[in-house]
Amino acid sequence: MATDPLLTVSNLSVRFHTDEGLVTAVDDLSFALQPGQTLGIVGESGSGKSVSTKALMRLLPDYAELDANSHIVYQTKKGAYVDIARLDARSKALKQVRGGEIAMIFQEPSAAFSPLYTIGNQMIEGIRLHRDVSRDQARKLAIEMLDRVGMTNPELRVDQYAFQLSGGMRQRAMIASALVMRPAVLIADEPTTALDVTIQAQILDLLKELQQDFGMAIIFISHDLAVISQIADDVLVMYLGKEMETGPVRRIIRHPQHPYTQGLINAIPRLEELDRPLLPIPGDIPSPLERPTGCVFHTRCPHAADHPRCHTDVPIPAQTQPDHLAACHLLTEKVLEETV
Amino acid sequence: MTSPIVSVRDLQVHYPIGGGFMKGKPQTVRAVDGVSFEIYPGQIFGLVGESGSGKTTVGRAILKAAPITHGEVTLRVADTALHVDQLRGDGLKALRRHAQMIFQDPYASLSPRMTVRDIIAEPLEAMKLTRNREETDRRVREVAEKCRLNLEHLRRFPHAFSGGQRQRIAIARALVSNPSFLVADEAVAALDVSIQANILNLLKSLQQDMNLAFMFISHDLSVVAHFCDVVAVMYLGEIVEIAPTHKLFSQPAHPYTQALLSAIPPLDPDAKRDRVQLSGEIPSPITPPTGCRFHTRCPVAQPACQTIKPEWTQISGDHGVACHLVADHVDSTVPEHLQEQKKHAMPEC
Numbered sequence: 206m207a208t209d210p211l212l213t214v215s216n217l218s219v220r221f222h223t224d225e226g227l228v229t230a231v232d233d234l235s236f237a238l239q240p241g242q243t244l245g246i247v248g249e250s251g252s253g254k255s256v257s258t259k260a261l262m263r264l265l266p267d268y269a270e271l272d273a274n275s276h277i278v279y280q281t282k283k284g285a286y287v288d289i290a291r292l293d294a295r296s297k298a299l300k301q302v303r304g305g306e307i308a309m310i311f312q313e314p315s316a317a318f319s320p321l322y323t324i325g326n327q328m329i330e331g332i333r334l335h336r337d338v339s340r341d342q343a344r345k346l347a348i349e350m351l352d353r354v355g356m357t358n359p360e361l362r363v364d365q366y367a368f369q370l371s372g373g374m375r376q377r378a379m380i381a382s383a384l385v386m387r388p389a390v391l392i393a394d395e396p397t398t399a400l401d402v403t404i405q406a407q408i409l410d411l412l413k414e415l416q417q418d419f420g421m422a423i424i425f426i427s428h429d430l431a432v433i434s435q436i437a438d439d440v441l442v443m444y445l446g447k448e449m450e451t452g453p454v455r456r457i458i459r460h461p462q463h464p465y466t467q468g469l470i471n472a473i474p475r476l477e478e479l480d481r482p483l484l485p486i487p488g489d490i491p492s493p494l495e496r497p498t499g500c501v502f503h504t505r506c507p508h509a510a511d512h513p514r515c516h517t518d519v520p521i522p523a524q525t526q527p528d529h530l531a532a533c534h535l536l537t538e539k540v541l542e543e544t545v
Numbered sequence: 546m547t548s549p550i551v552s553v554r555d556l557q558v559h560y561p562i563g564g565g566f567m568k569g570k571p572q573t574v575r576a577v578d579g580v581s582f583e584i585y586p587g588q589i590f591g592l593v594g595e596s597g598s599g600k601t602t603v604g605r606a607i608l609k610a611a612p613i614t615h616g617e618v619t620l621r622v623a624d625t626a627l628h629v630d631q632l633r634g635d636g637l638k639a640l641r642r643h644a645q646m647i648f649q650d651p652y653a654s655l656s657p658r659m660t661v662r663d664i665i666a667e668p669l670e671a672m673k674l675t676r677n678r679e680e681t682d683r684r685v686r687e688v689a690e691k692c693r694l695n696l697e698h699l700r701r702f703p704h705a706f707s708g709g710q711r712q713r714i715a716i717a718r719a720l721v722s723n724p725s726f727l728v729a730d731e732a733v734a735a736l737d738v739s740i741q742a743n744i745l746n747l748l749k750s751l752q753q754d755m756n757l758a759f760m761f762i763s764h765d766l767s768v769v770a771h772f773c774d775v776v777a778v779m780y781l782g783e784i785v786e787i788a789p790t791h792k793l794f795s796q797p798a799h800p801y802t803q804a805l806l807s808a809i810p811p812l813d814p815d816a817k818r819d820r821v822q823l824s825g826e827i828p829s830p831i832t833p834p835t836g837c838r839f840h841t842r843c844p845v846a847q848p849a850c851q852t853i854k855p856e857w858t859q860i861s862g863d864h865g866v867a868c869h870l871v872a873d874h875v876d877s878t879v880p881e882h883l884q885e886q887k888k889h890a891m892p893e894c
Binding site: 249250372403406407409428434458470474476477479482484485486505 | 595596707708709710737738739740741742743745746764765766767768770771790791794804805806808809810811812813814815816820822823826827
């Protein structure tokens with residue numbers, strides 16, 4: 206893509222100081238997000254998919270440490286470039302980025318809304334933080350947005366509390382409160398995981414429709430590759446805080462290059478192939494305190510036994526196709542052989 | 546055919562809520578409202594439905610972990626029939642020995658203060674199934690090996706284990722009393738995909754080794770499709786369709802089943818599918834809709850559906866459904882509704 210990326214993340218590393226020691230949650234992650242693009246981040250628990258996107262908004266807890274080499278370069282709506290990783294934690298610029306430029310929706314809308322204030326109250330507070338409007342105008346904007354996300358009776362809903370809404374309606378309310386500021390990037394962290402499949406389908410349709418209307422870019426995080434495939438243009442596969450593979454969604458699903466992605470796809474039960482036995486990835490996800498050396502996936506990789514390099518050297522993401530990257534020694538060796 | 550290990554007849558579980566001084570009349574939540582089915586020895590019976598459909602309550606009622614308001618639940622083991630709905634005291638203990646449960650969250654279902662050995666041994670000790678400690682230890686080691694647990698791990702505490710390992714400990718505890726029937730309530734829902742397949746394969750091999758019957762409760766239809774022999778679909782406290790897995794997924798007859806199946810995202814974004822859109826959400830079980838409970842969301846609802854409750858119709862020997870549209874056509878040679886819906890059914894099944 207020729208356009209300037211909206212967001213360029215380079216060498217992002219996040220570590221947590223815990224009682225048991227320093228835990229690496231995200232390790233040297235780099236990716237770019239184009240305007241209007243949907244990037245899916247898929248990974249299992251402990252893969253760092255949530256932590257890396259929280260870092261984009263500097264929403265990490267105090268005991269987290271952002272590596273000094275990390276850069277999160279973001280192009281604001283006005284065209285200026287800011288490095289979010291360098292912003293002061295209390296700066297006005299960071300406050301503007303949070304919510305105004307980049308908004309986030311979460312898995313548990315009941316946890317994201319305060320139970321003490323009405324939906325409208327919380328939306329109005331957000332709107333007035335970012336825009337110079339009166340309470341009445343803000344309320345009008347909130348009602349419009351609730352209507353836009355498909356809430357029935359928005360005039361009534363605006364004065365209700367989160368607990369009075371059903372799961373699907375709560376998620377719609379959260380989407381409304383995130384989008385009312387017209388952010389350029391929406392980070393959706395497992396927004397459909399807590400919902401039933403019929404409601405999940407409704408919310409995915411809604412997000413696609415809103416993206417078309419508002420022209421925003423979406424970072425969609427999920428553990429479910431099938432959900433990602435419904436909404437994403439490109440997919441970033443993460444494991445233990447590292448990028449394993451990045452590429453267009455169809456290539457990732459049909460021609461996965463990395464052994465981890467291949468294993469993941471074989472482990473997913475699919476309705477189209479009822480008689481195919483499920484093939485688990487052997488072993489368990491290692492504890493974050495016992496991070497494997499070399500390639501982080503080598504402890505479960507079916508090829509690692511024959512390749513001593515996997516145990517010692519960290520593979521660097523390399524191109525297997527112009528827009529397809531994979532971090533695996535086997536692939537870089539193969540590419541080298543082919544070029545020689 | 547052999548006799549069923551579990552038979553459930555017109556099971557109802559109602560919970561009163563509210564009421565009391567100055568609070569007006571108490572209301573009733575009809576969590577399970579007239580459910581009947583049978584599970585045969587060695588069978589994996591899947592129970593699916595959205596949240597609030599009552600699937601967990603059915604599983605609990607069979608083990609008498611939920612109060613049975615009305616109906617009969619019978620468990621047949623070793624030529625004796627246990628009438629679960631009437632059991633009390635020692636009778637319940639006998640039931641626990643033969644019927645066990647695996648829960649969803651292995652982080653919540655294992656006591657952090659007990660070693661893995663003590664967790665697995667507890668059912669044996671509580672039910673006094675072994676004579677001495679050596680026998681208990683032997684039995685614990687046997688079952689731990691079967692569940693592919695490292696014997697050195699028996700001395701450790703649950704916090705040292707990952708989700709997959711914890712779920713294997715929970716399975717070992719459920720199997721230690723040698724039950725013939727297991728209820729697995731969302732047993733793999735909390736696990737990562739790469740681990741989930743591992744646990745499903747383990748459960749299947751144990752099921753075959755020990756000739757266990759399973760009730761497998763899940764919201765994940767893809768998992769159910771891979772794991773179960775027979776599937777029952779629940780909606781708002783009622784079963785709307787029961788069929789062998791292949792039939793249910795290739796020829797779903799109830800509009801709700803069709804909608805549910807079509808909402809599952811396929812892995813390939815270009816896979817063809819005709820979505821049966823469902824509007825709205827599951828209504829409240831306190832005031833369920835009249836007639837067919839699905840009529841408020843049904844894309845093909847007729848006026849009759851709003852007032853008349855559909856009767857259970859057997860489309861074929863092993864495929865039953867509760868829908869007026871199917872019942873109307875079941876006598877004609879080619880069920881028009883089915884034929885039309887076949888086109889809507891799952892793509893490339």
